[in-house]
Amino acid sequence: MFLSKYKQKWKLIILSAGQHNLEFKMLDPKLLRNEPKKAAELLARRGYVLDIALLESLEQERKQAQSDAQSLQTERNSRSKMIGKAKASGEDIKPLLAEIADLGDKHKAAEARLAEVLQKLTDVAMELPNIPQDDVPVGKSEDDNVEISRWGTPKEFSFEPKDHIDLGEILSGMDFETAAKISQARFVTLHGPLAKLHRALTQFMLDQHTEEHGYTETYVPYLVNSDSLRGTGQLPKFSEDLFAIKDTDLYLIPTAEVPVTNIVRDTISTDKQLPLKFVAHTPCFRSEAGSYGRDVRGLIRQHQFEKVELVQVVRPQDSDATLDELTQHAETILQKLELPYRKVLLCIGDLGFSSSKTYDLEVWLPSQKTYREISSCSNFQDFQARRLQARWRNPETNKPELVHTVNGSGLAVGRTLLAVMENHQDEQGRIHIPEALRPYMNGKAIIGG
RNA sequence: GGAGAGCUGGCCGAGCGGCCGAAGGCGCGCCCCUGCUAAGGGCGUAUAGGUUUACUCCUAUCGAGGGUUCGAAUCCCUCGCUCUCCGCCA
Structure with a gap:
């Protein structure tokens, strides 16, 4: 993963x-x-x-x-x-x-x-993880995850497909060296059509989720305080994964999940307000401490990347169905971008600390000839809500009770960019734009050449 | 960045050392009266923890934390936030 x-x-x-x-x-x-x-x-x-x-x-x-x-x-x-x-x-x-x-x-x-x-x-x-749901498979590592489904067929290339780094070089649109000069390793600069494609992907995802899936587009702070990070679980144990702002109580967000989910911290929603469905596009910042040597090349693991995040706050009885629904919403993006992928149900050993059940979506990467994670969709049940004191007034009891939170990437934009590049390349190193994306590219069908 | 004002229950708003978990109003819920497009009356209406089979009782919470005091919503300190004026600025 x-x-x-x-x-x-x-x-x-x-x-x-x-x-x-x-x-x-x-x-x-x-x-x-x-x-x-x-x-x-x-x-x-x-x-x-x-x-x-x-x-x-x-x-x-x-x-x-x-x-x-x-x-x-x-x-x-x-x-x-x-x-x-x-x-x-x-x-x-x-x-x-x-x-x-x-x-x-x-x-x-x-x-x-x-x-x-x-x-x-x-x-x-503080050491207690969430309890996995009954249908989460037993297992120790990602090798024990259970494949639920596959969509699409990996393209048979008549030539040796290049990876996105080579393609980026051919297109003069992706520059890791310059980014390293400006900042350090694990950053990138994008130029021209690739930068536009990157933006187009974001716009496409946001439009899809707001217009077709019923989410409310949401803009949130990219710097959050420690209370918020405690609310969603990054603190206090994992401050080393975060970029902290010196002499303040603020941190760069590692995912939009933090500011978005914290919208409902210390609030009591009415029955009518639920479910709350938020979609937010934000940059994400991760120190990636401890991942030295992994995915050092390319866009896959960066200190800064864009992500479109789906967050739902729901009645407890609805969270199971919501997880399936939200995962479908993320899958729709992959389908419309004509990217082959598979859906995996994480086993207990690979399950995130506060998740009760997680589906990963893994996109096909021709250069690696394997599926790699592009979205992770989880049902946290009341685990986050308890820390956030995020509640609703249950009309049956008329008492405030904990809500359930469900979220997932829909999708990680940087990884989607590289997946589009690699899956839709041709022998000349050009990128063929999927139909659904063309309106966001001024009708352009091909990049390069 | 400078100066000032404020932060009380779902909302508005009184209280400024003990009788205050907190008047009054609005809203909401149940009931009564009335009976038709008005209204009136009664009761109830925060959250969390402990205790209890249960009823009950106890404790905490008046932005947060600390202090003074036998006792703090009320006095003092620190911090956060909101508003007004000035400066600066995208």
Whole structure:
């Protein structure tokens, strides 16, 4: 998987709530509290060993500490009220004050103890990945992923197909050396028709999703704060994958998913508002720390790339169907661009940290004679929503409940560009523009030559 | 960047050290009255955690965090955000 390294970075986080509300923020806390054995079984499916004994003893401690702190608080409150009344009726309050001389210190100590236990619980909880859905195949690595379907037939070339780097050179439209001079490795400059094709792909995807698939085009900040990154899971564990802005609390977004999903952070949607369907085109910035030596050549793995992202916020009962639907939306783009691809259901071992189920779309690359990831579509269920405190008011209960979030690339633009170049090349190194894209290219059918 | 004002429940808005989880209004829900394109009355209406079979009770939250105090929506500090004026700017 191209993006699997990134996906493994999905981690849980704790929202900093008031100290009394500090909570598990990843898996359902009720499951962990009331049925730790069941939680352990579910987590064991993805090879995570839950320390039940530790969890239970911490829970025990927590209850005790919380109960202590609260009863001291109760006492303080009632004593303070008595003092207030005594004062109001002109009585001497000195004896009352003397009685509770050390109450404040005791209370503070109890609160500190509680905070400490909660922190420990938080540390444990932060290591817990999402629970895979029942239909996610067992497996250890991407080799165990299950192919669901294939679309299109890889073209039989009567010549040796070139890779996009060579094609870019022939067309004088793709320059990695200049980009390296301007910035560093893993950047690119595009010129002329290729730059236009790159833009055309973006426009085409946005139009398709807004006009045919019912998404609302959305513009969002490209710099986000740490709360947002905690909300979608990149922080705190994986700051090394992000570009941080010095002396601020801001980071360059690694995907539009971060700003877009955070739209619903700390909000309660009405039943009528759901589902929310957002499509956003943004640049994405990834440090790619730890991927040295992988895909060093070409457009495949860059520090900066464009992506059109689909995000849906849905009622819990709808998220399974939404994942299928959203994946279809991404597939439509590939089909209209006449790019052969296959759909893969990720096995447990390859599943992203916060995903409960993920389909990858892999496009055919003639130069590599293999399918490579171009989109990843996931159902996070309530895993992200819990951290985001993204809720809806369920009309059946009239209570705020967690929503489900589903998202996917529709598609990664840079990779789509290289796929179009490689799949639609001819012997002269020209690129034949797919029919669907021509309106965005002033009717042009061929680039180059 | 400079100066000032503000941030209270779904919304508006009072409160400025104890009787305030918070008046009043709007909205919303249920019920009653009335009976026809007006209206009136009653009750209810935040979130989270703990406790309980349940009812209940307890705790926290008035932008966030910290401080003063027996006690903070109310006083002090820091930060964030909003608005107004000035400067600058795409």
